[in-house]
Amino acid sequence: MKLYSFFRSGTSHRLRIALNLKGLSADYIPVDLRVDENSGAAFKALNPQGLVPALDVDGQVLIQSPAIIEWLEETHPTPPLLPPGAAARARVRALAAIIGCDVHPINNRRILIYLRQQFGADEAAVNAWCATWISAGFDAFEALLAQDPQRGDFCFGGVPTLADAYLVPQVESARRFGVDMGAWPLISAVDAACAQLPAFARAAPLAQPDAPH
Known part of the structure; x- marks a missing residue:
């Protein structure tokens, strides 16, 4: 997995926490929001919205931290991020x-x-x-x-x-x-x-x- 992230992004931060809680690792690829790297053609080819985080899983790019975290919960259910009931x-x-x-x-x-x-x-x-x-x-x-x-x-x-x-x-x-x-x-x-x-x-x-x- 490749994680497109910016260190100070709150949405990237929450996804990093979720990955770590699941015991998963990803190659960290910085996207510097301070110089609008997220608005460049290269990153927008990955995520047309131009926002971080994005998670590349074997060539499939997942976007939007809530959706990515739901994907993590569905594909790597242990340990769970949601309680029973x-x-x-x-x-x-x-x-x-x-x-x-x-x-x-x-x-x-x-x-x-x-x-x-x-x-x-x-x-x-x-x-x-x-x-x-x-x-x-x-x-x-x-x-x-x-x-x-x-x-x-x-x-x-x-x-x-x-x-x-x-x-x-x-x-x-x-x-x-x-x-x-x-x-x-x-x-x-x-x-x-x-x-x-x-x-x-x-x-x-x-x-x-x-x-x-």
Whole structure:
């Protein structure tokens, strides 16, 4: 497998976590978003949307991190990223969707570029924008964690799931935008627990070959 990734991309980060949790390795091929390499003809021939991550599996290119992670779950079911039971799986998927559907998409790079270029937003305004939507999502996420009497060290139960793979990159992004994580102690505790696992540590942005060192 070949993983087309950018070290600071939250969607790439969540896929790296999922691959590591599954015990799978892929050749890392950096796509430098800072110089718009993703918009070039070579990468768009692989992914017409021009977004990372993309996963080349024996010549078949998979795109969109939720679809790729679902493919991983279907083709490499052990260890699972979803718990047994339809209701439990729905809860984990909902936690992941708070991040994947409601927080990350309106804070990603192309949105922030548009805010700067079309609306003249300075860095303080961009950071305030990001903090607004991160805070809204994290408030709900924290409340859901607090409502779960069976919760262990992770988002659901005692082992990491799909929800943790989505949450940890968003916490990383929150810190990058200067968001004070003190308001969400349960989220912070989950993030700390995940950080102790090699699968998460190896997936971290600064651990990637294209990260500044």
